[in-house]
Amino acid sequence: MxxxxxxxxxxxxxxxxxxxxxxxxxxxxxxxxxxxxxxxxxxxxxxxxxxxxxxxxxxxxxxxxxxERETDGQLIRDAALVSLKRKAVDDEVERVAPVVATFTEMMLESNKIKAEEVATKKEEIMLAQQKLELERARYELDKAEREARFAVEKKEREHRGKLYIMDAM
Structure with a gap:
């Protein structure tokens, strides 16, 4: 309590x-x-x-x-049932046409969405590739800078060594 x-x-x-x-x-x-x-x-x-x-x-x-899924599922089931019955009555034909059109529109919309997803994925991949290339270029620049610094330091040490030897004589 x-x-x-x-x-x-x-x-x-x-x-x-x-x-x-x-x-x-x-x-x-x-x-x-x-x-x-x-x-x-x-x-x-x-x-x-x-x-x-x-x-x-x-x-x-x-x-x-x-x-939306339930509505779409119901429309698909209705379209399937109507296509199975295949009655020659004009009322049935008038009722089937909008359902088939709706189903076709749904499929077209689904294809558009998939195409947009694929395009977005391609953009993501391209951006990732560009990022990788930039990182690779940055690495190469850093490497070249380190190598140049190492070469300068090596020359300085050699020069100091020569000066030291000359002073010792």
Missing amino acids: GKQLLAICCRRRFDDLLAAFKKATLKALHSSGTEEEYNELDQLLQDIVDLIDAAATKKKTLKKVQD
């Missing part, structure tokens, strides 16, 4: 804070705490609101996709 009461109280406090945040009345909270606590609370509540909105959007999208 105690844990359930605590959970209910926490939920009510969370709901109150969220409602206050949405109404932009957190300024009253500002006077009761430090600036850092207020900013942290404000940021956390904004993150929670964003997560709740994202979850709601995802749920709506999934529901829409499911509804």
